[in-house]
Amino acid sequence: MRIEYNGEILEFNSPVSGNSPVLELLLTPCxxxxxxxxxxxxxxxxxxxxxxxxxxxxxxxxxxxxxxxxxxxxxxxxxxxxxxxxxxxxxxxxxxxxxxxxxxxxxxxxxxxxxxxxxxxxxxxxxxxxxxxxxxxxxxxxxxxxxxxxxxxxxxxxxxxxxxxxxxxxxxxxxxxxxxxxxxxxxxxxxxxxxxxxxxxxxxxxxxxxxxxxxxxxxxxxxxxxxxxxxxxxxxxxxxxxxxxxxxxxxxxxxxxxxxxxxxxxxxxxxxxxxxxxxxxxxxxxxxxxxxxDRLPQTNQSxxxxxxxxxxxxxxxxxxxxxxxxxxxxxxxxxxxxxxxxxxxxxxxxxxxxxxxxxxxxxxxxxxxxxNRQIQKIFTHTGIETPHLHPSVVLQKKSQVGADCVVAEGTEIGEKVSIKRSVIGRNCKIGDHVQIVNSTLLDNVIVEDGCDIKGSIISRKSVIHQKCEITNCLVGPGQQLNTMGKYKDEMIVYTVDI
Structure with a gap:
């Protein structure tokens, strides 16, 4: 259908039939x-x-x-x-x-x-x-x-x-x-x-x-x-x-x-x-x-x-x-x-x-x-196709990474590791017997053997030493967490050069 208005041609692909919007336009002045x-x-x-x-x-x-x-x-x-x-x-x-x-x-x-x-x-x-x-x-x-x-x-x-x-x-x-x-x-x-x-x-x-x-x-x-x-x-x-x-x-x-x-x-x-x-x-x-x-003329001013x-x-x-x-x-x-x-x-x-x-x-x-916890749902809604494991990821035997996770390139995951509802950044190194749940690890994070991380954010270039337990914490960039340390509901943010 073609309509001309003020010299412009407007074209519509809608067929003029039964309940079509074009027919409604032609018949209804409202x-x-x-x-x-x-x-x-x-x-x-x-x-x-x-x-x-x-x-x-x-x-x-x-x-x-x-x-x-x-x-x-x-x-x-x-x-x-x-x-x-x-x-x-x-x-x-x-x-x-x-x-x-x-x-x-x-x-x-x-x-x-x-x-x-x-x-x-x-x-x-x-x-x-x-x-x-x-x-x-x-x-x-x-x-x-x-x-x-x-x-x-x-x-x-x-x-x-x-x-x-x-x-x-x-x-x-x-x-x-x-x-x-x-x-x-x-x-x-x-x-x-x-x-x-x-x-x-x-x-x-x-x-x-x-x-x-x-x-x-x-x-x-x-x-x-x-x-x-x-x-x-x-x-x-x-x-x-x-x-x-x-x-x-x-x-x-x-x-x-x-x-x-x-x-x-x-x-x-x-x-x-x-x-x-x-x-x-x-x-x-x-x-x-x-x-x-503003409506009145300015008689005393040019x-x-x-x-x-x-x-x-x-x-x-x-x-x-x-x-x-x-x-x-x-x-x-x-x-x-x-x-x-x-x-x-x-x-x-x-x-x-x-x-x-x-x-x-x-x-x-x-x-x-x-x-980050719901990243796969976000990818689905926005039409983004991303493998949950990058092809370059090194995954050792008996380790499990859930389908609701995303692991970026260059990351190495040790033996008997469990990762659920989490995002792991680039070039991270995760040791053996590590559990990561509902957490976000940004780039270049090191997690040593036996650590347990739940509901936390670990910023880039941080190092989590052996057998640390971290629950609901935010770890700032470049932090070093002590061996066998236990942290809960903490903001671990100290000024460091990274």
């Missing part, structure tokens, strides 16, 4: 052509409709014990660097290039691990930030000259099997200013106790208020900011009398964002962080109106000399056809009144809720450890 086109797009345009930006400069404050000698983005999950998972997601979606934000000290290490441990087809433009203490919104201001189109912002610690086309289609359909990915965090990722901790930390919750379709975000508040009651303006209830409030969702820090938002950030330097400052700001500004003083800060509504721009199509259509996003589509709101924020599948952030010791 669906706009613009939305139909958006919902039926399955590829990203070659001319970079969205410009991917991977945030990989953060110091990893909640992974500090693991990142003292290694940038967060280079930490290994299933023997692949953390940042590789969002890169792989972009490649599968059809992107050919992306900007990756790194700090000056971490760039070389990130490039090294990506080159050594996996194949990357995506062209990566590394951009270094001058100050690692800058917030994510500060970073967007710093790289504003490189931003040419709307943005797709992804954190380096996100692992998900979501199809990016689904969230992009929601963004396109409503010509949204901001669309964010939300997900219910699997219970095992927040119920497990982190290695080195004696008790689990309480989960930080956010409250999201949605419209009746559970798509548009009407308000957002963190649990820490809520005393007893959640307050919502009456004006919002007048527009949206049916509201759904959800508290079990995790903000995955994946955002689709209009380019004009960056232009607004450049003029408003008070906003430093995307999640905690920019997102709530945009959600609130959805319901603001142009100020009277246009040339005017230098006042512009209101956010003057930055927001719409798709060139979207407004015209909505005016011609009888479609509306709500019912119960005769108000214009979206109640005339120029700024619109949406949330795509991933109900099933895999979606998690490895930004804490607990989630990082659990991701």
């Amino acid at each position: 669906v706009t052509l613009y939305q139909f086109i958006c919902h039926n797009r399955s590829v990203f345009t070659v001319d970079m409709e969205f410009q991917p930006i991977i945030m990989a400069a953060g110091p990893g404050s909640r992974l500090a014990e693991l990142t003292s000698k290694c940038p967060k983005a280079a930490l290994l999950i299933g023997n692949r660097p953390m940042v590789w998972y969002p890169i792989n997601m972009l490649e599968k979606a059809g992107f050919e290039e992306a900007i990756i934000i790194v700090d000056m000290d971490g760039q070389a290490e990130i490039q090294r691990v990506l080159t050594e441990s996996c194949s990357v087809k995506l062209h990566l433009e590394y951009v270094t930030v001058s100050n690692t203490d800058d917030g994510t919104a500060d970073v967007l201001r710093e790289i504003k000259s490189k931003i040419k189109t709307d943005l797709l912002i992804i954190p380096c610690d996100l692992i998900t099997d979501i199809s990016l086309h689904n969230i992009a289609n929601l963004h396109r359909t409503h010509d949204a200013s901001l669309t964010m990915l939300l997900s219910s965090l699997p219970s095992q990722f927040y119920e497990s106790v982190a290695p080195g901790a004696r008790s689990k930390k309480p989960l930080e919750k956010d409250f999201f208020g949605f419209d009746e379709k559970r798509e548009r975000i009407l308000f957002t508040q963190s649990e820490a900011d809520v005393a007893e009651n959640i307050s919502v303006k009456k004006s919002i209830f007048k527009k949206h009398p049916y509201m759904c409030v959800k508290s079990g969702l995790t903000d995955c820090h994946l955002y689709l964002m209009k380019k004009w938002v960056v232009d607004y950030l450049v003029e408003n330097e008070s906003l430093a962080y995307i999640r905690t400052e920019l997102v709530p700001h945009l959600v609130r500004k959805q319901f603001s109106k142009t100020k009277v003083k 246009v040339i000399s005017e230098n006042q800060k512009m209101d956010i509504l003057k930055f927001s721009t719409e798709d060139e056809y979207a407004a015209d199509i909505r005016d011609l259509s009888s479609w509306n996003d709500h019912h119960g009144d005769m108000a214009d589509c979206y109640h005339g709101d120029k700024i619109r924020c949406y949330g795509y809720i991933q109900e099933g599948g895999l979606c998690l952030r490895t930004n804490t010791v607990s989630s990082y450890s659990e991701a």
Whole structure:
């Protein structure tokens, strides 16, 4: 089927029959052509409709014990660097290039691990930030000259099997200013106790208020900011009398964002962080109106000399056809009144809720450890084919390595060794009669004879001497643990040169 609009030819492969969406489009005036086109797009345009930006400069404050000698983005999950998972997601979606934000000290290490441990087809433009203490919104201001189109912002610690086309289609359909990915965090990722901790930390919750379709975000508040009651303006209830409030969702820090938002950030330097400052700001500004003083002509001031800060509504721009199509259509996003589509709101924020599948952030010791324990499940969900034993692994007789494990190249495993639900890094040496369960060993770790390691993380170049018992511990880089030592619920992190 071919449709011509403003000189452009649009083609659809859907047959016109019975209950086809094309027939519904032709017969039902309540669906706009613009939305139909958006919902039926399955590829990203070659001319970079969205410009991917991977945030990989953060110091990893909640992974500090693991990142003292290694940038967060280079930490290994299933023997692949953390940042590789969002890169792989972009490649599968059809992107050919992306900007990756790194700090000056971490760039070389990130490039090294990506080159050594996996194949990357995506062209990566590394951009270094001058100050690692800058917030994510500060970073967007710093790289504003490189931003040419709307943005797709992804954190380096996100692992998900979501199809990016689904969230992009929601963004396109409503010509949204901001669309964010939300997900219910699997219970095992927040119920497990982190290695080195004696008790689990309480989960930080956010409250999201949605419209009746559970798509548009009407308000957002963190649990820490809520005393007893959640307050919502009456004006919002007048527009949206049916509201759904959800508290079990995790903000995955994946955002689709209009380019004009960056232009607004450049003029408003008070906003430093995307999640905690920019997102709530945009959600609130959805319901603001142009100020009277901005609508009145400046009689005592020339246009040339005017230098006042512009209101956010003057930055927001719409798709060139979207407004015209909505005016011609009888479609509306709500019912119960005769108000214009979206109640005339120029700024619109949406949330795509991933109900099933895999979606998690490895930004804490607990989630990082659990991701490695469940690495084979992650590989299955994300379509990654990796043998659980690398062909170069030396495995002595009567040793067992479970199918839910991953052992990297160059590792030597002694006799009568048992390894279950664990990840073993490159060039590790494991002695005889060793048991390793629910644990992660990073590269170049030495485990001598008779050791028992459970629920722990052993960082690179550490040496575990004979008959050590380690339970629920985090061992930092380059540590030496004593012969016959017994360690439980400990953070073993001392400053050493490795």
